[in-house]
Each structure stands twice: as structure tokens, then as C-alpha cells.
Amino acid sequence: MPMSVLSNSYPPSAGTFSPNIIPIISPILNFLSQTKSPFLAHVYPYFAYISDPKDISLAYALFQMETPNDVGYKNLFDASVDALIYAMEALGHSDIPIVIAESGWPSDGNPNGGANISNAQTYNNNFIKHVLSGEGTPRRPNQAIEAFVFAMFNEDLKPGDLIEKHFGLFQPTKEPVYPVNFKG
Template sequence: MKICYVNFRDRNSSHFISSMLFILFLCTELAFCGTEAEAIGVCYGRLGDNLPSPVEVAAMYTSNRIGKMRIYDADQETLKAFQNTGIEVTVGVPNEKLPNIASSQDIAKQWVIDNIQPHYPTTQIKYISVGNEILPDTPYTANLFPAMKNIYSALQSMDLQNQIKVSTTIPMSVLNKSYPPSAGTFSPKITPIMQSILNFLSQTKSPFMADVYPYFAYVSDPTDISLAYALFQRQTPNEVGYKNLFDASVDALIYAMEALGHSDIPIVVAESGWPSDGNANGGANITNAKIYNNNYIKHILSGQGTPKRPNQILEAFVFALFNEDLKPGDITEKHFGLFQPTKAEVYPVNFTG
């Protein structure tokens, strides 16, 4: 954020008007930078057969002052709907496309020509997430890093590599150890791949993107993890200095990156959220979802960062905009939405903290 230092000594001089115009310019810049840095993101999952049109969705983002949108593919109708909204967009390359993109620079370039070039910069595409949660053991693991490099080279050939950053989104399961956070390390079997990815992110000045879900940690170990700790409701730090599980999880990732020689890569929390139904006895209910997501947004927008990186802006997204009736997996997966497909809110959320 830019800080304005204003000197009014010229108030009675011929420079007063120019000084005031300069001040106005700086304050406009300040307001713009603050809005850009502090906006929360919301993931736009589309695994539903009853969802509003992309045009309606774009209007929901604008009316709710949601500043960032993540989509999991390059849906053309959606990218067109977000034109001229000023909303920052993260576009996904689906996992099943990685083998072809990894195998051919020409295929990677054609993907960018077909899916990015027609929309940028009218649609404010900020990141391309190549693959989603495909580590440590998936059929696409070997394709991930080559695909990232090829997408980057395609952007580079169009001189867009500094405007649109290339990353991938990983799950917390890449960690071999996460507690205490200072002992965070990556799983040995995927460390070589993670080293290559981190080297790439550092060289291209791109962020490390991760999905961070205190809910799943809590339901897997409710004996040792308190609900208050998972919901940002703990008032005093625990024995290792943390008041909430979210900060501890993020810092474990930061320490794991440091263990591989990278202390300067920013983190983007590509997903975090709490289900409102599907496992009421395990904490998946409207009350807890409302508490978590409102506290999560407030925490992100406070700018306080984490104990490892205090007072640093942390870019983050909530998962997800809608309840998705076609989402596979556990029943809770269908109930992470902040809104019903009718656009009615599941529970009140303050997107501006």
C-alpha cells in the first residue's frame, strides 16, 4: 500500500492548485491499491445442473464486492462475462489436458491462443493454475512441471509472462510433516518435483498456490484439534504460538519451502472453506460454516498475515460460490457454497471484512 505524506505549506502560494491535484492523484492511487490488495476471492465451481448463467454470476461478484474469481477451466462464456468488471481472474488448466500440453510446446501455445489471448486484458486474467491438486500420487504427476513450463513459454512468446503468472494448486497432502509448523517438510517422494516447481516459481516471480482446509484436519482428528482452533475462535496461542489452524497450516507450507531453499515465494490460498451440511455431527453445519468463512475473510483482510510472515498481505479465495449438486465424493462436497443455485445466500457473509 502506498503511503501519502502531505505538505500543506504551499496553501497560499501559486502551487496550491497543483499540490492539491497531486494529493488527489496520490489518494486515488492509495484507494485503488488498498482495494486491489484487500479484496477477497471466491472460487466459481460449476459442477451443478441448476446454476445461474455466467453473466448473472459476474453480476453477483460485482454486487457483493468480491474482487477475485477462480475458475477451474477456461470456459469461454465465463471469461467473456467477466470482461470489464475489474475482477481478477484465475484460470485453470484441467488435469486431463496436461499430458498433451506437457508433450508439445505447440499445443501449449495453441491453448493460450484459444483460451487466454481472446480475453486478456479485457478480462483481467492474473494467474493460470496448471492442474489442480494432482500431487503427490496421481496419473498426471509426471506431466505437471513440463506443462507449467510450456504454458509459461507460450505466454513468453506473446510477451505476457509478466502480466499473467503461471503456477499450480497443490493440496496439503504434499506435506510429510506439518506440526509444529516450523517442522514443515514436503513428502520425500515428491520433493524432487516440488524442488523443480519452486525453482520455477522463484525464477518467474510467481506465487505458490495451495488449498488449505482446517475443516478436513479437524474432522480427521477432533480429539487433538479443537473446534475453536479450527474456526479462528481460540483466544490465546497454543504451545507453539498459534491461535488458529489456518495460520499453522500456511506456515507449515512456508517452512517446507524454506527447507528447499526458498523463503521469498508468496503464497496464494487457492481454496479454503467449510461445508454447511452433510456431516452435522462432524461439524459440517450452517453455524460453523458461517463462523469459519466470516472469520477467515476477516482474518485475510486484516493484513496481519501469519506468525511466520506477519503483517504481509495474504491473497486468498473462499470455496465456493455455489452449492454444487453434481460434485463427486463425500456428501459434504456438495455443500461448500455461500449461495444456493437460486442466488439466495446459504448464510450471511461479509465479503469486505
């Protein structure tokens, strides 16, 4: 699920699903709870950052803050995940694990908006390090987060916005876009 299912995500403790999505998401959450299955989320701090660069710092989006902000978060990823957790809890579901099915940062397509190789490398390496640390999030501390980097390859033939073509760790030629440390 994309983060757009939330009508409110800040502060994370105020996370709520959009009213129009509740009739759809409630039965899904009931099913996930009954089957002890995870909620699969797409968490892209890049898109939150470019939508509000005045209020969201690049350091916060790239896991580079050393101290928590005024609501207790050191990175936008954790804040986003916890907003989803709080939204699920508001509908009576505190037992559903979250799996990050997609997260990444574009390496090109909007360089003035932070989409460049340096930021993509920083985000993905810090994302991997964070997930492998087992720290969890402030709402679910010390709980490992299962997560997947999007995407393996840049998609130069993909239609649409230029930025959507540049989330890969590798070029279509199999050459790395930048080095990634999968050991954290």
C-alpha cells in the first residue's frame, strides 16, 4: 500500500487512514489479523521530502539526523512506518506486522529536488543499515523490520515521469549505479 492511504501522518501518533479508504482497508486489516499476515507498505521518504522541502530536511529524509526531532523521530522512514502503525491501531489492529515491500531513492530525474546519485546512495545504504540494526521504530522498538529496496534495475524504457526510471541499484547494462553495502 502506498502512503497516500493516510489522511494524516504527522505527528506519527496522529496517523489515520483517509475516510474514503476505511471501508476498503478495514476488511483487509481484519483478514491480515485473522491470518497473521503482514501489511505490505511502500515507504518512500523521497516523495514526502520533495512535497514539503521547507518543513522536511534532507538529513531527516536520508537517516542523517543524530538527535530526535520534537516528536521523537530521527528519520522520516520511521515516522512514516509509525504513522501506518498508529492508523492500523486506530482501527483496532495492533497485532499486524508491517513489511516494507518497497523503499528507495531516485538517482536521477530531478537533481534540483534531491534525486541524484549521492542522495540515492546515502538513502539506500542508511536504509539497509537501519533495517539490519534491529532497532525497529519508536512505536515498535527492537522489532526487526523486513524490507526490500526498490528497485534492482533502472527502468529506462518505463513510461511516465523521468524520476520513475531511476530507482535502480543497477543500470539495465548490469553496471552498478553506485556502491551499496548490504551488510549494514
